[in-house]
Amino acid sequence: MKLVWIDIESDSLDHETGHILELAALYEDTNLNYQEHGDKAKALFHKFCNPYTEKPDFWDVPGNDGKTITERSPHLTWERIQSEGISENDLYKEFLDFLAVRIENFNKHDKAVFAAYNAKFYNQFIRELWKRNDDKYFESYFLSANLDILSTVALAIARGVMPPLIRHSLDVVCDHLGIELKDAHAATSDIIASRKAQLKLEKLLGIR
DSSP states (O other): OOOOOEEEEESOSSSTOOOEEEEEEEEEETTSSSHHGGGGGGGEEEEBBBBOOSSOOGGGGGTSSOOOOOHTTTTHHHHHHHOBOOOHHHHHHHOOOOOOOOHHHHHHTOOOEEEETTTTHHHHHHHHHHHTTTOOOGGTTTEEEEEHHHHHHHHHHTSSSSSSOOOOHHHHHHOOOOOOOOOOOHHHHHHHHHHHHHHHHHHHTTOO
């Protein structure tokens, strides 16, 4: 089965008005061995995005959590977004190219599972990226059913193999599971930790 593990950092919680600032995607084909098949079995996509023509007024204004974008994600400085960020259109095209060489978009039997921690949130942002680039064929690459790691956390609690935690954010869950999370709120680190959390939860649940 093909999975695409997704993580983004955004400037807003609203996918319709907000923008992706960082996108990481880890492609995995569980039927192939990485040693033998390389990028056909597993490959990483990572880009920063600069969707602005100038620094937005809200950049240094604290959000509902009392933190600015950079305070929340220290690696997301305005200078970095300016120097390394590509346009939304280029982000769409480069991510589409990444998917297109691994998934046959005209083959209805060749789709990937969209996997993420709080998958609905990330799925909405990626769908919006497609929409802004006049592409109606997001589901040419992904199944309509998402793999939500946060839902797996809830299942583990319901089945009694994991206790309720003070919070169920990725960092707290990883700490409980003994998974190292370097640079929380950096998309690549989060995506690797999310995948490890899902696999460990599946073991606790007796799925694998």
